[in-house]
C-alpha cells in the first residue's frame with residue numbers, strides 16, 4: 025500500500041528546493057538548485073537502503089536488491105524543472121518511485137527482480153537542448169561526448185563542466201532494465217475534462233526543435249526608409265508567425281510554439297541586426313511532422329533572403345514518435361480497472377524519459393490528471409487523491425512485474 | 429577658420445570614452461561611460477575659459493562671454509549614444525561647438541552676443557524614453573519631475589537617481605538663446621547619393637514611440653492544443669508584423685520600427701505568458717502619423733483580445749513634426765553657397781535637440797553626409813573633409829549671428 029502522507033511530504037520537501045517567490049519551482053538542470061535537489065534524492069535513496077550510482081551524464085540510479093540479480097524493473101523520471109515550473113512535472117515520478125520502495129520496505133516485501141529508481145539529467149531541455157538528455161544518452165539515442173559539450177541556450181555554461189562543478193559526473197553504467205515504468209502528470213486537459221483518473225499512455229508524439237538565427241544590419245529607425253532596411257527582427261517575427269499559422273492550418277494534433285525570441289541590440293530606435301528564436305513543432309504522425317518542419321525551414325530561408333538577411337538554422341531536437349509496449353500498457357490499464365479507477369489509453373503530448381527506453385525494453389507510462397491542464401506553469405496542480413491513485417497503480421504494476 | 433586637425437583630435441579623444449571592442453561606441457545616457465564623456469567635456473570647456481553650468485536635468489552648458497550680456501547664440505547637441513553607436517552621432521555637434529569657441533579664442537575674436545555650447549542629457553532615448561529628454565525639459569516640452577522619475581527601458585535605474593549618482597544633478601537654468609544651431613551627421617543616404625556636402629535642414633518629422641506589454645498564460649508546448657493557448661508571444665509577433673506592414677502600405681516617408689522585443693519565460697517548450705515590444709513610427713505629416721498610430725493601437729487591442737490576452741499600451745514619445753526658422757535655414761544655405769559647397773534644403777528623419785528649441789527661438793541645423801547612410805551602427809562614418817566643411821559653415825553662421 026502506498027502512504028499518500030509520506031509521498032506528499034516528500035513532494036513538499038523536494039518542492040521547497042528551488043521554490044520561487046510567488047509560487048512554483050525553478051530547478052533548471054545542473055544549477056545549484058538542481059544540485060540541492062539531487063543531494064536530497066541521493067540522501068533519500070540511502071535512507072531506504074538502496075545502492076546509489078551516478079552515470080557519465082549525471083543520471084542518479086538507486087537500486088533495491090531482489091532475490092535474483094536479474095535486470096531490474098525500473099521506475100524513472102526527472103527532478104529538473106523549467107524556470108516557471110510546478111511541484112509535479114517530473115518530480116512526481118521520481119518521488120513515486122521512492123514511495124514504492126518505502127512501501128516495499130515497510131511491508132518487508134521481497135521481490136524476485138531488483139527495483140531501480142532513477143532521476144535523469146535535463147529532461148526539460150530548458151537550459152540545455154535537447155530535452156530527455158540523460159535518458160537519451162543512457163539508452164544510446166544521444167551521443168555522450170556531444171551532449172557533454174552542449175552549451176546552454178542562454179549563456180556560456182557547458183553540460184560537462186556543470187556536471188563536474190556540481191559533482192555529478194559519474195561513470196558509464198551499462199544496465200538494461202527488464203521493464204521501464206514512469207508515473208507523470210498529464211500536463212494537458214484530457215483526463216480532467218473527461219472525468220478520468222488514470223491515463224494508460226500509448227506513446228509519445230514526435231518532437232522537432234529548431235533554432236533560427238537571423239543576421240541583418242543595424243540602422244537608424246528614423247532615417248532609414250523601409251525599402252533600404254535589412255531588419256533581422258522582422259524576419260524573425262515573420263518566421264514566428266509562419267510557424268503558428270502552419271500549425272493552425274494543419275489542425276490537431278499539430279502544435280507549434282515559439283518559446284524563445286531575442287533581438288539585439290534591442291533599442292527603441294535601432295533596426296535590429298540580429299534575432300534568435302526557437303520553434304518547437306510536434307505531431308503524433310512522424311511524416312506530417314517531418315514535412316511541416318521541412319516546409320518551415322525552406323520558407324524561413326525565403327523570408328530571410330527576401331529581406332537580404334542571412335539565416336542560420338540549427339536543429340536542437342529531432343525525436344520521432346514513439347509507441348509503447350502494448351502488453352505493458354494493458355497491464356497499466358488492468359491495474360487501474362482492478363482498483364475501480366476510470367482509465368483510458370491516450371498518447372502523450374509532452375516528451376518523457378520513457379520514450380528513450382521504449383526501443384530497448386518494454387515501457388509504459390501512467391498519467392494522472394492536471395488541474396485545468398496547466399503545466400510549465402507555477403499553478404500546475406494535481407489533487408493528492410489522484411496522486412495516490414496513480415502511485416498505487418504504479419506499485420501494483422511493479423509488484424506484478426517483479427514477482428513481489 | 430576651423431582647425432580640422434584640432435576637431436578630429438577631439439572626435440577621437442571623446443570617441444575613446446566608451447569605445448566598444450570591435451569598433452563603435454557605447455555611451456548610454458547616465459552610465460559611467462557617459463559620466464566620463466561629460467567630465468571630459470566640462471574639462472574642455474574650462475580649458476577654453478568658458479563658464480560652465482549644469483541644469484536640473486543634467487544638461488551641460490558652457491558660455492563664452494560676448495561684448496554684451498544679451499541672449500547667447502547657442503550651439504548644441506548630445507554626447508550620449510545608443511549601445512551600438514558610432515563616433516559622430518551627437519558628439520560631432522558638441523565638438524564642433526567646442527571648435528567654434530577654440531577658433532574664436534585662437535583668433536582673439538570678440539562677439540557682440542555670447543556663444544553657448546551645450547551637451548543635452550539623453551538625446552538618444554536608448555536607455556530612458558523619451559529621446560531628446562534634456563533639451564525637451566529645458567525648453568518646457570517635457571515635465572522635469574516626470575522625467576526625473578522615468579525608469580530605464582530595461583532594468584530598474586531612474587533618471588533622477590542616475591543623475592545624482594554620476595554627480596550631474598544641477599539647478600534650474602532659465603535661459604533662452606537668441607538663436608539655436610546644431611551640426612549633425614545626416615544619418616541617412618540622401619547627401620551622399622546626390623553628391624551634396626551640406627544639408628540645410630528644414631525641420632524634423634513627427635515621432636511616436638509606443639510600448640506594448642502583452643500578458644497571457646504559460647503552458648506546455650507539447651500538451652496544449654493551439655486552440656487552448658493564450659500565447660503572449662504570438663500576440664506580440666502579430667503586432668510587430670502589423671506595424672511593419674502598415675508602414676509598407678502607407679509608403680514613404682512613413683517608417684515603423686520594432687526595436688525592442690522580449691518574451692518570458694523565454695524557454696523552448698513553454699508558451700510565453702508575457703511579451704514586451706516597442707514600435708517607433710515616424711512621418712513628416714503629423715495627421716497621417718497620428719491616424720497610423722491610432723490604427724495600430726486599436727488593431728493591437730483586437731489582436732490581443734482575439735487571443736484572450738491582455739494588453740497594456742504605454743506611449744513613450746509623442747513629438748509632432750517641427751518646422752525650422754525659414755530665415756535661419758536660408759542663412760545656412762547661403763553660408764554653404766558662399767564656400768562653394770553643394771547644398772540642399774531637406775527634412776530630418778531623426779529626432780534632434782534642435783526640435784525642442786524651434787518653438788521658442790530661431791533654430792536651424794546643418795547636416796553633413798553619412799557614409800552609406802549608416803547610423804546607430806558601429807560603422808557610422810563621415811569623411812574629415814566633410815566634417816571640416818560643416819564646422820566651417822557653422823562658424824560662419826555663428827559669426828553672422830553674433831556680430832563677430
Ligand SMILES: NC(=O)NCCC(=O)O
Pocket residue numbers: 113147148149155156211373374375376648649650697
Ligand atoms: N514532460 C515534460 O514536460 N517534458 C519536457 C520535454 C518536452 O516535452 O518539451
Ligand SMILES: NC(=O)NCCC(=O)O
Pocket residue numbers: 244245246293517551552553559560615777778779780
Ligand atoms: N539623432 C538621433 O539619432 N536621435 C535619436 C533620436 C531618434 O531620432 O530616435
